[in-house]
Amino acid sequence: MLKGRRIVLGVTGGIAAYKAAELVRLLVKQEAQVRVVMTPNAQEFITPLTLQTLSGNPVAMNPFHLLDQTNIGHIALADWAEMIVILPATANIIGKIAHGLADDLLSTTVMASKAPVLIAPSMNVNMWENEAFQKNLQTLLDRGYHLVEPGEGELACHWYGKGRLADLNEVLERMEDLLSPKDLKGVSILVTAGPTQEPIDPVRFITNHSSGKMGYALAKVARRRGAEVTLITGPTSLPKPRGDIHLISVKTAEEMREAVFSHLKDCSVVIKAAAVSDYRPKEASRSKLKKASSELTLELERTRDILAEIGSEKGERILIGFAAETEDLLANAKKKLEGKQLDLIVANDVTLPGAGFASETNQVKILYPSGEMKDLPLMTKEEVSQSLLDEVVRLLKQKNSQKGT
Ligand code: PMT
Numbered sequence: 001m002l003k004g005r006r007i008v009l010g011v012t013g014g015i016a017a018y019k020a021a022e023l024v025r026l027l028v029k030q031e032a033q034v035r036v037v038m039t040p041n042a043q044e045f046i047t048p049l050t051l052q053t054l055s056g057n058p059v060a061m062n063p064f065h066l067l068d069q070t071n072i073g074h075i076a077l078a079d080w081a082e083m084i085v086i087l088p089a090t091a092n093i094i095g096k097i098a099h100g101l102a103d104d105l106l107s108t109t110v111m112a113s114k115a116p117v118l119i120a121p122s123m124n125v126n127m128w129e130n131e132a133f134q135k136n137l138q139t140l141l142d143r144g145y146h147l148v149e150p151g152e153g154e155l156a157c158h159w160y161g162k163g164r165l166a167d168l169n170e171v172l173e174r175m176e177d178l179l180s181p182k183d184l185k186g187v188s189i190l191v192t193a194g195p196t197q198e199p200i201d202p203v204r205f206i207t208n209h210s211s212g213k214m215g216y217a218l219a220k221v222a223r224r225r226g227a228e229v230t231l232i233t234g235p236t237s238l239p240k241p242r243g244d245i246h247l248i249s250v251k252t253a254e255e256m257r258e259a260v261f262s263h264l265k266d267c268s269v270v271i272k273a274a275a276v277s278d279y280r281p282k283e284a285s286r287s288k289l290k291k292a293s294s295e296l297t298l299e300l301e302r303t304r305d306i307l308a309e310i311g312s313e314k315g316e317r318i319l320i321g322f323a324a325e326t327e328d329l330l331a332n333a334k335k336k337l338e339g340k341q342l343d344l345i346v347a348n349d350v351t352l353p354g355a356g357f358a359s360e361t362n363q364v365k366i367l368y369p370s371g372e373m374k375d376l377p378l379m380t381k382e383e384v385s386q387s388l389l390d391e392v393v394r395l396l397k398q399k400n401s402q403k404g405t
Contacts, residue, residue, distance in 0.1 A: 001176045001224075001382065002032040008081040008115070009034055010106040011051065013041025015156040016088035016122040016165040021046060023087055023168050024054040030172075035060065035077060037106045039093065063105040074105055078113035083179060086110075088122035088165050091133045097145075098136035116178050118146045120171055125161030148174050173242050177224050183393050185226030190267040191219045192260065192306075194234035196253045198280035200298065201289045208275045209357035212236030214322070215273035217381035219245055222389055230267065232259045234274060253277050253303035260306055269392055271320045272307045273346075275357075279303065311341035318395050320388070322346045324356060333367055343395055344368050346388065354378050366391060 007027060011020040020036070027034050034055040038048055048059040063074055086093060086106070093106065097117075102108040110117055119140065127133060128150065141147060148171050151164040193215020197205040212233055219231040220241045230246040234256065240247050248263070250256045253276045264270070279300040289296065307321050321342045323333040326349075333347035347365040350356030355363040355378065362384045366374040376387055 001180065001221075001386070002027060002030040002172075004031060004033065005179055006033050006080055006082045007035070007175070008037060008077050008084045008109065008113075009051075009055075010037045010039075010084060010086040010089075010093070010110070011042040011046070012039045012086065012088060012090045012093045012106065013044055014088040014090050014122045014165075015045065017042050017045035019165055019168065020087055021050050021054055023085075023171065024051055026168060026172060028054060028056065033057075035080065037061070037077065037109055039104050039106050041090070041092075060105055063108055074108040074112055077105075077109045078111075078115070081109075081113055081115040083115050083175060084110060084113055084117045085120065085171070085175060086117065087120040087171060089119045090121075091123055091127050091130070091136075094119065094121065094133065094140060095136045098139040116144075116146060118148060118171070118174055118178060120148045120166055121150050121163075122165035123150075123163045124155060124157050125159050125163045128161070128163045146174065146178060170242060177243070180221075180224040180226075182226035184222055184389065187226075187269060187392075187396065188228040188230070188267045189219075189222045189269040189271065189392075190230045190232065190260065190263055191215050191222065191271045192232045192256060192274035192276075193219070194236040195275050196234045196256055196277045196303075197251045198253065198277045198303070199284040200281050201285040201287065203288050206277055206280065206300075207235075208277070210234070210236075210275035211358040212238050213358065213360065214362060214381050214384070215271075216241055218271055218273055218385045218388065221382055221385040225389060227269075230263050232256060232263070232274070234276075253280065253306070257304055257306045257309075260310070264310065268316065269318045269320070269396075270310055271388070271392075273322050275324060276306060277303055278305075305340070307342075308340045311339075314341055316399070318343045318392060318399070320344055320346065320392070322348055324348050324350050326351050329365070330367070330373075333365070337367055337369060342369075344391060346384075352378075 035057050036051040036059045038061050052059045096107045102111045148166045152162045153164050155163050194212035195207045195210040197207045199205045219229045223229045223243050232248045248259045250259050282299040282301045319342050323336045325332045329347050329349045333345050337345040345367050354361040362381050363378040
C-alpha cells in the first residue's frame, strides 16, 4: 500500500528523533519514497547522514537552499508530498504550525502543502498537559491535521505519564489509513478467519493449520478502505487488528455459524476466509480420554456448511468463498462456487510455496460464475486483500447500476 507513495518525513528536536531512523527504514522496506526534512534542533539529536543513508535521498534542512537548479526547496517538497508525517513532533513545531509561523524548512513546507499531515508528538508529560500546548494541538485537529496519540509510560525524562512517541506500527497503520481510497465507505463487510477447534475431550480437539492471517488482512484492508467490518475468528495467536473492527472470537464451527447468522442481516458483503472444520467428533468426552491398550475409534459427524447456508438465502448480498485445495484446484473451486451460490471464489492451492496456511504471502486465482478467471501472482496477504476488495468494489458498482441507483 505504501509502495511508491511519496512521503515527506519532518523530524524535529526531541529525544525520540532516533526513532525517525527506524520509521524511514520501515517505509523504505515497503518501497515508499521518503524525503526527510530536519529542523535545526533535530540535528542536535540525530545526524542528517543517518537519515540520508536510510532514505537514499538528500536530507533537506535549509529553506534557502535550492533542491535543484530551479526548484525552491519548501515548494518542491510541499508539491511532491502525498503525505507529510512529523515524527517526533515537538510542542514547538505544533505551536508554530497552529499559529501560522513558518521560519524553518519544515514549517514552511507544511504551510505550503495541500497533503494530509500526520503528527506524532513526543514530549514530557507536563508539556503534553500544558494548556497552551493542548490549545495549539486542538487548533490543528480542528483544521483537519491528523494525530497519532502518544503512549503512556516512563518517559525519557524519567517522568511517568503521557508523551511517549506512539508505536511505529501504529504510525504506519495510520499512514496506510490516510492514503487508502475510501471506496468501501458505508459498506458493511463480514469476514471470517482462522481455524475452528472441534473438541474430542476437555484437552484435545480437531483443527487445521489456518493462522487467521488471510482473514485478518482482509478485515484490516477493508477497514482502511472505509468499510464497517465484523471479523469472526477462530482461535489464532494474532493481535486484534488496530482500529474500529468488531471482533468476535469463536472456537467451534457451530459457534462460528451462530456468530455469522446473528450478524448477517447487517452485512452486504460476506467473505469466508476461515478454514471451518467439515467434521467434528459426534460426542465430546466430558473427561480426558484415558490411554488404553486397544485402539480408539472416533466417530465424526458433519458440521453444517455455513457458506452454503448463506448462499441459499443470500438475497442482495455479495458472497465470497475461499477454496483451499491440494489437487484439482480449478475443478474443485468451481464446484464450490456453483454449489454455494457465490459471486466469486478464491481458489487457493495450498501446496504452492509461499501460499496458503500460515505464510505471510499467498497466491490465488479468482473464479467467477461466468467462467472468467483472474490469476494473481505471489503477493503479501494484504496485497491479495487489496485485489479481492477491488473486485468487491466492482461487484457493488455492477449491482447498483443493475438496480438503476
Ligand atoms: O489463515 P491462514 O493461515 O492465513 O490461511 C489462509 C487459508 C488457507 C485458510 C485461506 O486462504 C483459505 O483458503 N480459506 C478457506 C479454507 C477452507 O476451509 O476451504 P474449504 O474449501 O474447505 O471451504 C470452502 C469455503 O466454505 C470456505 O470459504 C469456508 O470458509 C466455507 N465453509 C467450509 C466448511 C463449513 N462447514 N462451513 C463453511 O462456511
